[in-house]
Amino acid sequence: MRTVRQLYRYPVKGLSAEPLTEVALRAGEGVPLDRQWALTNGSWTFDAGSYTPRPKTDFIALMDHAALASLATRYDDADNCLHVSAPDGRHLRIDVDDPAACGGLARFIAQHINARLEGPPAFVSGEGFRFTDVSVLSHGMMNAVSLINLATVREVGAALGTDIDPMRFRANIYMDGGEPWEESSWLDREVTVGEVRARVVMRTPRCSATNVNPVTAERDMTLPATMMERYGHRELGVYLQVLDGGAIAPGAVVTPLP
Known part of the structure; x- marks a missing residue:
């Protein structure tokens, strides 16, 4: 069963994550105070x-x-x-x-x-906007919620012969219990996450920020380049746009809809 393992917000763009015990999402909006x-x-x-x-x-x-x-x-x-x-x-x-x-x-x-x-x-x-990486694409994308599949992170780590700290990817929702890379096939599909209904609107391209070790602050990997060489792309994770709001907490079930 796919479930939410962890939830995070990042109040200041580029600075550290804050774990959440619960988050209430509203239609068309992102995680409150994320990249505020x-x-x-x-x-x-x-x-x-x-x-x-x-x-x-x-x-x-x-x-x-x-x-x-x-x-x-x-x-x-x-x-x-x-x-x-x-x-x-x-x-x-x-x-x-x-x-x-x-x-x-x-x-x-x-x-x-x-x-x-x-x-x-x-x-x-600023009032009414947030400083997300994809804010330049549209107002809707500015308020998208990011999701990482921990099974995909483990699969990439195994392929590269190393453990990868999932926090390198700075997502809002970390999901476990699924198959590696399955989230990539959910593009344009709806999913439910706990009480929330959302649409998968974009696969997440990765930049050199993922090369930084979140514990040591050292640039010790070349993830985007290595992924491009091995997989032909540098995408890991997806963005969701919230259609129906509700509460999410760790343990919430994640279900892709037909």
Whole structure:
């Protein structure tokens, strides 16, 4: 039986995952607070009033900055604060509604990644949009929910002769109990996940962010290139668009519909 093994949100694009014990999804919307904030890379100026989705290369993200994986972050819903801990023991508590605090976080991140940026980065958010990798495709895709089949991850790892940490793929839903690669055949089909009904709308192409070890923050694999060489593609996982909302928790049954 296919069931949900784990659920995650990623409040800040490129920063660490937060496990969820339950998530309530609404039709046409993504996981609440997923990719709600992001850090610009200093090459452009963010304006919430005129913002249109931009490619992930315009943000500070794992594909270019592996050191982000060494930061432990947690968003506190009750206090509306982001907690950031660095390997050297430094800890920041950021009120995400305080512009000065957000500016301090952006400077802290720039110092931590030790990269030459085109300009000062900014910690940004916006009402009504989220900073997902596929936000540039459409409003619907911006709110898509990502799903990983753990059987596929294990099969790829076995084929490559190594264990692959599933967290490299930064998905919202991790499913187990299915067959390897079966999710790839669900494109344009509907699935139920617990109380939720959704449509599989896209296979997920993988970028160099998956090369970063989420535990050590080292770039120790070449997953997209190796997958392309072995399978002729670099897709792993799928995106879902929520049709009927409801609650999902670990243990929820995942069923592809005819």
